[in-house]
Amino acid sequence: MLDHTWFEEMEGKIPHGEVRTRFAPSPTGYMHVGNLRTALYTWCIARHEGGKFLLRIEDTDQSRQVEGAVEIIYRTLRECGLDHDEGPDLGGPVAPYVQTERRDTYLPYAQLLVERGCAYYCFCEKSESEEDSGVFERADDPCRELPREEVERRLAAGEPYVIRQKIPHEGSTTFHDEIYGDITAPNADLDDQVLIKRDGLPTYNFANVVDDHLMGITHVVRGSEYLSSAPKYNLLYEGFGWEIPKYVHCSPVMRDAHNKMSKRHGDPSYEDLIAEGYLTEAVVNYVALLGWAPAGEREIYSIRELAGEFDLHRISKSPAIFDKEKLTYFNAEYIKALSPEAFAALAEPWIRQAVKDERYDAALIAAILQQRTEKLSDIPGKLDFFDTLPEYDTALFVHKKSKCDEQVALSMLREMSVRFRDIPWTEEAIHGALTGAAEELGCKNATVMWPVRIAVAGKAVTPGGAVEICHILGRDETLRRMAVAMEKLQ
Numbered sequence: 216m217l218d219h220t221w222f223e224e225m226e227g228k229i230p231h232g233e234v235r236t237r238f239a240p241s242p243t244g245y246m247h248v249g250n251l252r253t254a255l256y257t258w259c260i261a262r263h264e265g266g267k268f269l270l271r272i273e274d275t276d277q278s279r280q281v282e283g284a285v286e287i288i289y290r291t292l293r294e295c296g297l298d299h300d301e302g303p304d305l306g307g308p309v310a311p312y313v314q315t316e317r318r319d320t321y322l323p324y325a326q327l328l329v330e331r332g333c334a335y336y337c338f339c340e341k342s343e344s345e346e347d348s349g350v351f352e353r354a355d356d357p358c359r360e361l362p363r364e365e366v367e368r369r370l371a372a373g374e375p376y377v378i379r380q381k382i383p384h385e386g387s388t389t390f391h392d393e394i395y396g397d398i399t400a401p402n403a404d405l406d407d408q409v410l411i412k413r414d415g416l417p418t419y420n421f422a423n424v425v426d427d428h429l430m431g432i433t434h435v436v437r438g439s440e441y442l443s444s445a446p447k448y449n450l451l452y453e454g455f456g457w458e459i460p461k462y463v464h465c466s467p468v469m470r471d472a473h474n475k476m477s478k479r480h481g482d483p484s485y486e487d488l489i490a491e492g493y494l495t496e497a498v499v500n501y502v503a504l505l506g507w508a509p510a511g512e513r514e515i516y517s518i519r520e521l522a523g524e525f526d527l528h529r530i531s532k533s534p535a536i537f538d539k540e541k542l543t544y545f546n547a548e549y550i551k552a553l554s555p556e557a558f559a560a561l562a563e564p565w566i567r568q569a570v571k572d573e574r575y576d577a578a579l580i581a582a583i584l585q586q587r588t589e590k591l592s593d594i595p596g597k598l599d600f601f602d603t604l605p606e607y608d609t610a611l612f613v614h615k616k617s618k619c620d621e622q623v624a625l626s627m628l629r630e631m632s633v634r635f636r637d638i639p640w641t642e643e644a645i646h647g648a649l650t651g652a653a654e655e656l657g658c659k660n661a662t663v664m665w666p667v668r669i670a671v672a673g674k675a676v677t678p679g680g681a682v683e684i685c686h687i688l689g690r691d692e693t694l695r696r697m698a699v700a701m702e703k704l705q
């Protein structure tokens with residue numbers, strides 16, 4: 216006999232009267248871009264409505280457990296600013312928030328469905344994998360109509376069983392999705408999916424419905440790969456007599472016109488993007504616009520602004536293609552907008568990958584990089600000339616536009632080696648010395664700047680010009696490099 220007071224107690228805890236959304240990841244070991252976007256939209260809906268955002272860990276598929284996976288979820292949400300109101304770490308009115316810790320909840324609910332004729336015990340032998348995916352091939356399971364006495368006898372004898380959903384053979388099921396509208400599926404196309412597995416744990420599909428109900432979820436936001444399961448969810452809700460939440464299914468994030476992004480094919484996860492030198496804020500902003508468009512033309516949004524603007528009906532039905540170049544553009548914009556101090560703090564570890572010599576000030580180097588850095592991982596490659604002056608050919612000194620050739624270079628370097636000797640070593644003074652020389656010698660600034668830059672950097676393309684590079688190198692190293700150049704030119 217089922218204990219109906221227990222059900223009443225469970226139902227009594229359900230919060231009402233507020234918008235409640237949940238992010239319900241399975242701990243698979245990484246957060247792919249589509250998952251991050253789902254989390255973001257889910258969070259935005261809750262924040263936009265002044266509701267609650269819950270984190271629930273869906274770990275009932277024990278074969279897919281990955282060490283450290285839950286930490287990745289916490290870290291990603293925290294870094295991205297997707298703060299939750301209830302979850303495994305925070306607790307809340309409908310705790311626990313980890314499905315394996317709720318394992319005793321599901322079986323009674325499945326038994327309730329059996330009692331109502333919407334589910335049945337199945338004693339057929341099945342491979343574990345078939346059970347996990349919840350797929351049952353035969354339309355007519357011999358256990359569907361077993362007499363009650365036989366079921367009780369076999370249960371009492373300890374026969375292993377699963378509990379399956381009893382889908383009506385006739386008719387069709389319609390559900391409403393906020394993005395895709397009404398969708399109808401013939402019941403004959405739906406399988407008698409497993410609700411409770413042989414190990415007593417629920418399948419994802421069942422735990423998800425029970426928890427969404429018991430946690431008072433008002434908007435179920437998830438990837439569109441679950442659209443085809445939604446009719447079965449609705450039949451479960453109907454079987455229980457529960458109110459159906461609003462469904463918000465989001466189109467997939469694609470790597471190209473035909474393929475979804477996938478870790479297996481080398482597409483980056485959130486963590487990969489950060490390791491490549493993308494800023495969290497830029498990733499979040501870009502990902503938000505993959506499949507959702509605000510009303511105006513504007514593209515740059517902080518996460519708070521996104522929540523303010525968020526209208527779920529503007530989520531797109533069509534799959535979005537992840538465009539790394541567009542992300543890079545967003546990233547460059549975010550880098551430019553940082554304060555110099557914030558950029559220096561982010562850039563320093565990347566600078567130090569290339570510039571080990573601590574005499575060269577990372578903050579000064581950051582200052583010449585900020586306006587021309589698209590992603591942080593580009594930084595080390597631009598700074599290869601600091602620690603060691605590269606080998607270079609004197610042909611580099613020849614530059615038509617600057618009116619410089621090897622001979623001009625030699626005389627300019629001679630001139631500047633003298634002028635640099637007793638000025639204060641500030642950018643202003645270095646600049647003054649260079650432009651002062653140009654003026655007195657009656658030539659273009661570039662005619663003086665160009666050879667100095669080549670001499671100190673040993674390459675033609677550098678972040679920053681002669682003034683900044685000389686300043687960072689310091690007087691001694693600048694003069695030494697200029698001496699090397701003069702030697703080459705003689």
Ligand code: GLU
Pocket residue numbers: 238239240241273423436437438441
């Ligand atoms: N655990 C599911 C996943 O990680 C969540 C799907 C849902 O949000 O319902 O894909």
